[in-house]
Amino acid sequence: MNGLLVGRGAELERLVRVLESAVAGTAGVALVGGDAGIGKTRLVTELAGRARELGFHVLAGQCAELGDTLPYLPLADALRGAEPAVREAVAAHPMLGQLLPGVETAPSSGLTQQRLFGSLLGLLADLQPVLFVIEDLHWADRSSRDLLVFLSRMVQTEQVCVVGTYRTDDLHRRHPLRPVLAELKRLPTVTSIDLGPLDTGEMTDYVATMGEIEAGELGEIVARADGNPFYAEELYAALAEGDSLPDGLASLLMSRVEVLSEPGQRVLRAAAVAGRRVEDDLLREVSGLPLDAFEEAVREIVSRGLLRVTGHGYTFRHALLQEAVYTDLLPGERTRLHAAFARLLTSPAELAHHHLAGHDLAGALAASVQAGRLAERLGAPAEAHNHYDQALSLWERVDDAASLAGASRVRLAFRSAVMAADSGDKHRAVTQLRALPQTSEVSERLAYYLIELDDQDRAIEAAERAVATATGQADLARALATHARTLTWSPRHTEGERLARRALDTARAAGARDAEVGALLTLTIHAEARGDLARAHDLLGVALTESTGDLALDLRARFHHARIHFEEGALHHAAAAADEGVQLAFESGLKWSTYGTDLRFLRFLIYYVSGDWDQAEAVAASFGARVGTSPEAVLSSFALFLEVGRGLPAVESRLEWLRPFWSDTLASYISRGLAAEHALWKGDPAAALDHVRAVLDDLVPGEPGTLRVAALGLWALADLGITEGADELAERARFAVTHGTAGHGSRLGPEGQAWALRAEAEWHRVHGRLDPDLWRAVVTAFDFGFVYETARARWRLAEALLATGDRDGAQAEWELARDTAGKLRAVPLENALAEFARRARFAGGQADGGLTAREIEVLRLVAEGLTNREIAQRLFIAQKTVSVHVSNILGKLDASTRTQAAAAARQRGLL
Structure with a gap:
C-alpha cells in the first residue's frame, strides 16, 4: 500500500469531523462505499491514525466472504487484534470474552444477543473515546448487520465513532445490506461517503x-x-x-500469479480457498509441501506483495486478488482443497462451508448443526437459524442424518423455529412450528409467539392443544402457564385465573421454576385487576425469591413489582424495586432488552413524578431522539415529559423524529399528548386541541389514558374561550372512571383518580366556574407524591381563590407553586406563574427584581459557579444568549459581579 494519501483530502476531512464530533459528545457513524480497489481501506487506515493522535482507542474488524456462517466475525476480529488496554477492559464483560479464541462459550440463558449488545455498549462506554471500524460490510453476517444498526441508534452521547466500509459494485438489488444502508443513511448523525475514481x-x-x-x-x-x-x-x-x-484486472492479477514458481502457485491457490486470511500451520498442511519448500514459496509470494504477514498467518493484499485466484481454480482442484481444509479445521462454521464446497454432504450436515449450536451460545440466533436450516435442507440426502446431527429432524426444526423467533422473525417461527407434529412443546411455543403477534384466537387454540397433549408434568406446567397468559385479556379471563392456579401447583410439583414464575405473574395481574394489591405483592414476593434461570422472566417479574408500587402511588417502594431491576439489567447486559428498557423508563417516570428532575434528565439522555422503529419511538416519547416540563429546545427536534410513528397508538398517546401540552405552553391551544382529538380517536373508550388527554383538551378549550366539545370530552373522562379497561373491572390508581378530578375541574373552568373546592381536591389527589402536577394544580387553585376574593389564600398557593416550579426548573410553569402574579399584583410578586423566568434559571446556575459556556450547554442555548442574560441580571440586581448577583439572589430568596 502506498504510504501517501492522494486525492482523498475532502473525504478524510469529513471523517475527521465525525471523530471530532464524537470527542465533543455526539456519537457518529460513517459509511464509506466504493468499488473494489478504490481506496476504502487506505482511507480508513489514515482515519485510524488520526484517531490515535486524538487519543482514541481503535477497534478494527473485517467481515469475510463466508457471510452468515460466522456470526459477529468483525467484532471478534476487532477484539482479537485490539491493544492490551482493550483486552483488559473486555475481561469486565464476559459475554464479549466468549468471542475470543480459547474461551469456552457458556450455555445460553436466554436473551443472549441483547446481552452481547449491552456488553458491547458497556465496553465502549468504559473505553471512550473509541473508533470502531468494520470493513467489508457487503460480506457481513446478519447479526453483525443488526449490531451496526443497534450502535447507530443507541450510541448517541458517548464519545464513539463507528465507521463501516462496503463495496458498491457488490450490492445487487436484493443484497441484504441494501435496506440497512437505506435505513441508516436517513439518520442525521450518519455520514455517507461515496468514493469515486481519482481524476x-x-x-x-x-x-x-x-x-x-x-x-x-x-x-x-x-x-x-x-x-x-x-x-x-x-x-x-x-x-x-x-x-x-493484459486486458482486464483479473487477467492482470493472474499474470502476476503466473510468474510464481510452481510451489508458490500451489501455496497461493490453497490460500485462496481458505479465504482472505489463513493461518500459517493450516496453509502448510493443506499445501502438502515440506517445511523448507513451503517457507521458500511463502517468502516468494510475500516478496512479490501478493500476501501480507499478519499475526500467525497471511492475508491477501486485496480481496480482488483472492477472488481472481479462486475463480481460476479447476473444479476438481477447488473441491479437493476444500476437502483438505475441512479435514484440518475445528471451527464448525468454517467446516460446514468447506464440507459443502467439497461436496461432503454428511460432513456439511454435522458441521452445520455444530455451528448452529455454537451460534446459539454466542447470541447469534439468525445465524443459528440459518445453520439449522442448512442442515435440514441436506437431511434427505444424507444417510443416518439423525446420528450425525445428534438430534431428530423434528427436534432440529424446532430449534430452528425458536432461533427464528429469537432473531425477531416470529412469523417465520410460526410457519415452521405449524409444519411440525403438534407436540405439547411445539404447541406451547406456537401459542407463545402467536400471543406476541396479537393473534389471540389462534394462540388460545394452540395453548389448549399444548395442555391436551402434555405428557410430563413440567411440559404440562409450561403449557398451563402459557394457556393462562393467552386468556388473561380475553372474555375468558376468569378461566385463565383458574388455569394459572393449576399451572402454579403443577409447576411446583414438577420443580419447573420458569413455569411457576410465569403462573405467579399471571395471577398477579388478576389480583391487581380486582384491586387486591396485598395479594399481588405477596405473589410477586414469591416470584422474586430466587432466579428462574430465564433472565427475561426475572426482569419481567421485577418490572411488575416496581410498576404496581408506582401505580398505587408508593413511590419510595417503586424506586427501590425499579433500581433492583435496572441493576440486574445492567449486570446481565440487558438494559436494551424489552424489560430492561421498560424498567429504565419506569425509573425515569418515578424520578419525574417524585420531582427529582435532574436525575430524570440524566436517564432521559439515553432515550435517543433518532428513532427508526415503534419501540424506539415509544422510549423516546417518555423524554418529552421532562423536556416539555422544562421547556427545553430539544422538544421540537424530538417531535419531528416521532411524527412518522404517530400511527403507533402508544407512541402517539405519549408524544402527541405532550405535544398538546407543549402547544398550550406556547400559547397555541388550537394546535393542542388538534393533538388531543387525534389521540382520542386512537384510544378505546374507557381507557384510563383518556383522563389525562381529556383534561388537556379541556384546558385548551378554556384557553380558547369556547365550550363546544367540552361536554363530549368530559363524558369521555367520566366513562373512563366508570368503565375503565385497565383490567377486568379494575379501579383507578391514585394518579388516575387525580386526573379524573383534574378533568372535572377543567370542565367547570371551560364554563367559567373557578371552584376552589374542586381545585383543592385536585391538589390533594396529586399530593400523593406527584410534585409537578401538584404545583400545576396549585396554580389553578390560586386563580380560583383570587376569583372568589381570597387574595391571601391565592398568594399562599401561588408561592408554593412558584417554589416547586423553581426547584424543578419548570420554565413554562414559572412563566405562567409570573404572569399570574403580575395580573394579580401580589405583594412580593416582584421580589425577583423583575427577572424573567429564564433569567432566574440562568441566575441559579451562575450561583452554582458555572461559566457562561457551561450554562449554555446545560440550558441548550447559545453562549452569547447567556452573556446577554447575565448582563441583564447584573443590571436588575444592581450588582457589578457574578458573586454579588448570587449574594443578592440569596438575600431575596430567589435561590
Missing part, C-alpha cells in the same frame, strides 16, 4: 509516488487504471517486473 491529475500524482517511471508508462497506467488506485498499483508492479499489460 487524471490525482491518479498521475498517485502513480508518481510509487517510484521512478517513464512518462509514457505513467500515461499508460493512468489511462488503463480508470481512476482505481489498486488497479494502478498492479499495473505499476507488472511494468516494474517487465511484464506486458
Whole structure:
C-alpha cells in the first residue's frame, strides 16, 4: 500500500469531523462505499491514525466472504487484534470474552444477543473515546448487520465513532445490506461517503509516488487504471517486473500469479480457498509441501506483495486478488482443497462451508448443526437459524442424518423455529412450528409467539392443544402457564385465573421454576385487576425469591413489582424495586432488552413524578431522539415529559423524529399528548386541541389514558374561550372512571383518580366556574407524591381563590407553586406563574427584581459557579444568549459581579 494519501483530502476531512464530533459528545457513524480497489481501506487506515493522535482507542474488524456462517466475525476480529488496554477492559464483560479464541462459550440463558449488545455498549462506554471500524460490510453476517444498526441508534452521547466500509459494485438489488444502508443513511448523525475514481491529475500524482517511471508508462497506467488506485498499483508492479499489460484486472492479477514458481502457485491457490486470511500451520498442511519448500514459496509470494504477514498467518493484499485466484481454480482442484481444509479445521462454521464446497454432504450436515449450536451460545440466533436450516435442507440426502446431527429432524426444526423467533422473525417461527407434529412443546411455543403477534384466537387454540397433549408434568406446567397468559385479556379471563392456579401447583410439583414464575405473574395481574394489591405483592414476593434461570422472566417479574408500587402511588417502594431491576439489567447486559428498557423508563417516570428532575434528565439522555422503529419511538416519547416540563429546545427536534410513528397508538398517546401540552405552553391551544382529538380517536373508550388527554383538551378549550366539545370530552373522562379497561373491572390508581378530578375541574373552568373546592381536591389527589402536577394544580387553585376574593389564600398557593416550579426548573410553569402574579399584583410578586423566568434559571446556575459556556450547554442555548442574560441580571440586581448577583439572589430568596 502506498504510504501517501492522494486525492482523498475532502473525504478524510469529513471523517475527521465525525471523530471530532464524537470527542465533543455526539456519537457518529460513517459509511464509506466504493468499488473494489478504490481506496476504502487506505482511507480508513489514515482515519485510524488520526484517531490515535486524538487519543482514541481503535477497534478494527473485517467481515469475510463466508457471510452468515460466522456470526459477529468483525467484532471478534476487532477484539482479537485490539491493544492490551482493550483486552483488559473486555475481561469486565464476559459475554464479549466468549468471542475470543480459547474461551469456552457458556450455555445460553436466554436473551443472549441483547446481552452481547449491552456488553458491547458497556465496553465502549468504559473505553471512550473509541473508533470502531468494520470493513467489508457487503460480506457481513446478519447479526453483525443488526449490531451496526443497534450502535447507530443507541450510541448517541458517548464519545464513539463507528465507521463501516462496503463495496458498491457488490450490492445487487436484493443484497441484504441494501435496506440497512437505506435505513441508516436517513439518520442525521450518519455520514455517507461515496468514493469515486481519482481524476487524471490525482491518479498521475498517485502513480508518481510509487517510484521512478517513464512518462509514457505513467500515461499508460493512468489511462488503463480508470481512476482505481489498486488497479494502478498492479499495473505499476507488472511494468516494474517487465511484464506486458493484459486486458482486464483479473487477467492482470493472474499474470502476476503466473510468474510464481510452481510451489508458490500451489501455496497461493490453497490460500485462496481458505479465504482472505489463513493461518500459517493450516496453509502448510493443506499445501502438502515440506517445511523448507513451503517457507521458500511463502517468502516468494510475500516478496512479490501478493500476501501480507499478519499475526500467525497471511492475508491477501486485496480481496480482488483472492477472488481472481479462486475463480481460476479447476473444479476438481477447488473441491479437493476444500476437502483438505475441512479435514484440518475445528471451527464448525468454517467446516460446514468447506464440507459443502467439497461436496461432503454428511460432513456439511454435522458441521452445520455444530455451528448452529455454537451460534446459539454466542447470541447469534439468525445465524443459528440459518445453520439449522442448512442442515435440514441436506437431511434427505444424507444417510443416518439423525446420528450425525445428534438430534431428530423434528427436534432440529424446532430449534430452528425458536432461533427464528429469537432473531425477531416470529412469523417465520410460526410457519415452521405449524409444519411440525403438534407436540405439547411445539404447541406451547406456537401459542407463545402467536400471543406476541396479537393473534389471540389462534394462540388460545394452540395453548389448549399444548395442555391436551402434555405428557410430563413440567411440559404440562409450561403449557398451563402459557394457556393462562393467552386468556388473561380475553372474555375468558376468569378461566385463565383458574388455569394459572393449576399451572402454579403443577409447576411446583414438577420443580419447573420458569413455569411457576410465569403462573405467579399471571395471577398477579388478576389480583391487581380486582384491586387486591396485598395479594399481588405477596405473589410477586414469591416470584422474586430466587432466579428462574430465564433472565427475561426475572426482569419481567421485577418490572411488575416496581410498576404496581408506582401505580398505587408508593413511590419510595417503586424506586427501590425499579433500581433492583435496572441493576440486574445492567449486570446481565440487558438494559436494551424489552424489560430492561421498560424498567429504565419506569425509573425515569418515578424520578419525574417524585420531582427529582435532574436525575430524570440524566436517564432521559439515553432515550435517543433518532428513532427508526415503534419501540424506539415509544422510549423516546417518555423524554418529552421532562423536556416539555422544562421547556427545553430539544422538544421540537424530538417531535419531528416521532411524527412518522404517530400511527403507533402508544407512541402517539405519549408524544402527541405532550405535544398538546407543549402547544398550550406556547400559547397555541388550537394546535393542542388538534393533538388531543387525534389521540382520542386512537384510544378505546374507557381507557384510563383518556383522563389525562381529556383534561388537556379541556384546558385548551378554556384557553380558547369556547365550550363546544367540552361536554363530549368530559363524558369521555367520566366513562373512563366508570368503565375503565385497565383490567377486568379494575379501579383507578391514585394518579388516575387525580386526573379524573383534574378533568372535572377543567370542565367547570371551560364554563367559567373557578371552584376552589374542586381545585383543592385536585391538589390533594396529586399530593400523593406527584410534585409537578401538584404545583400545576396549585396554580389553578390560586386563580380560583383570587376569583372568589381570597387574595391571601391565592398568594399562599401561588408561592408554593412558584417554589416547586423553581426547584424543578419548570420554565413554562414559572412563566405562567409570573404572569399570574403580575395580573394579580401580589405583594412580593416582584421580589425577583423583575427577572424573567429564564433569567432566574440562568441566575441559579451562575450561583452554582458555572461559566457562561457551561450554562449554555446545560440550558441548550447559545453562549452569547447567556452573556446577554447575565448582563441583564447584573443590571436588575444592581450588582457589578457574578458573586454579588448570587449574594443578592440569596438575600431575596430567589435561590
